[in-house]
Amino acid sequence: MKSLLDTRTVIPDGRHHDGHTTKLSVRHVNAWYGEKQALEDVTFDICDREVTALIGPSGCGKSTLLTSLNRIAETVPGYRLTGDILLDGKSIFDPDVELEHLRRRFGWIAQMPNPFPEPIRENVAYGARIHGIVEDDNDMDGFVEQCLRRANLWDEVKDILDQPGTSLSGGQQQRLCIARALSTNPDVILMDEPCSALDPGATGRVEELIDELRADLAIVIITHNLQQAARVSQRTAFFHLGKLIEFGDTEDIFLKPRTELCNDYVTGRYG
Ligand SMILES: Nc1ncnc2c1ncn2[C@@H]1O[C@H](COP(=O)(O)OP(=O)(O)OP(=O)(O)O)[C@@H](O)[C@H]1O
Ligand SMILES: [Mg+2]
Numbered sequence: 001m002k003s004l005l006d007t008r009t010v011i012p013d014g015r016h017h018d019g020h021t022t023k024l025s026v027r028h029v030n031a032w033y034g035e036k037q038a039l040e041d042v043t044f045d046i047c048d049r050e051v052t053a054l055i056g057p058s059g060c061g062k063s064t065l066l067t068s069l070n071r072i073a074e075t076v077p078g079y080r081l082t083g084d085i086l087l088d089g090k091s092i093f094d095p096d097v098e099l100e101h102l103r104r105r106f107g108w109i110a111q112m113p114n115p116f117p118e119p120i121r122e123n124v125a126y127g128a129r130i131h132g133i134v135e136d137d138n139d140m141d142g143f144v145e146q147c148l149r150r151a152n153l154w155d156e157v158k159d160i161l162d163q164p165g166t167s168l169s170g171g172q173q174q175r176l177c178i179a180r181a182l183s184t185n186p187d188v189i190l191m192d193e194p195c196s197a198l199d200p201g202a203t204g205r206v207e208e209l210i211d212e213l214r215a216d217l218a219i220v221i222i223t224h225n226l227q228q229a230a231r232v233s234q235r236t237a238f239f240h241l242g243k244l245i246e247f248g249d250t251e252d253i254f255l256k257p258r259t260e261l262c263n264d265y266v267t268g269r270y271g
Helices: 062-069 099-104 120-130 137-150 170-182 200-213 226-232 250-255 260-266
Strands: 022-033 036-047 051-055 079-087 106-109 188-192 218-222 235-240 243-249
Touching (some): 022 062, 036 079, 062 079, 062 188, 062 218, 120 137, 120 170, 170 200, 200 218, 235 250, 235 260, 243 260, 250 260
Parallel strands (some): 036 243, 051 218, 188 218
Antiparallel strands (some): 022 079
């Protein structure tokens, strides 16, 4: 497994010394479900062309943060947010933001692979067709191939494109879901424990893919697998009871945590 732990420092205007720019700015975000506060004054930046890992014990607010980024959390009755989230410098809550358009800028990869029970080809073609990404049907085969190649799945499925997506192995299904997410040209891919249902081999292939995809996307991944966070991410955010306790270069979070809470968590001592 290659070492991905390059260190980077943020310079104050939000750019990083290797030229990475801020994709999402989370600013003083509080979130509630009814009376229950799930996030408390969370502020940090998510960079383009990097993988940001969200880690922390169960119930610390990771999924709430992830679903707040694409405003899917708002579909939960009683959910409420204060603070701001900027995408490319513009508030996602601005009145002129069209919700459907905003959500389409995010790809979503769930814990359980969930391909449509439709042909593999259609899993990828559907979103591109309904969102007008590919307008001429003659271009669709080429586009489907391109998405499947980006998801490192093409060679395995090129002769079975008419078989249902659900006929693939779990790891292949998850890569198909990634190809499907790519088909609408998102800026950001959000992943909530994308490998927790996969065996180590399939997990390794998804991790390799994540590393390749960050060449032109921002990726935010929740994982309970600390080795995975260390392998795939450049930046790590550690949450505890709704608060962002530490955020920084992944290597620093794992090797030089500044707080006892984070240290206990990354060394597996958390109670
Ligand atoms: N739909 C909901 N209704 C009410 N409370 C919720 C809802 N979803 C989450 N919560 C609460 O908000 C807090 C944060 O939950 P969240 O799901 O964001 O945590 P998490 O870090 O993703 O946990 P896990 O690692 O178990 O997935 C928890 O206390 C949880 O009980
Ligand atoms: Mg969760």
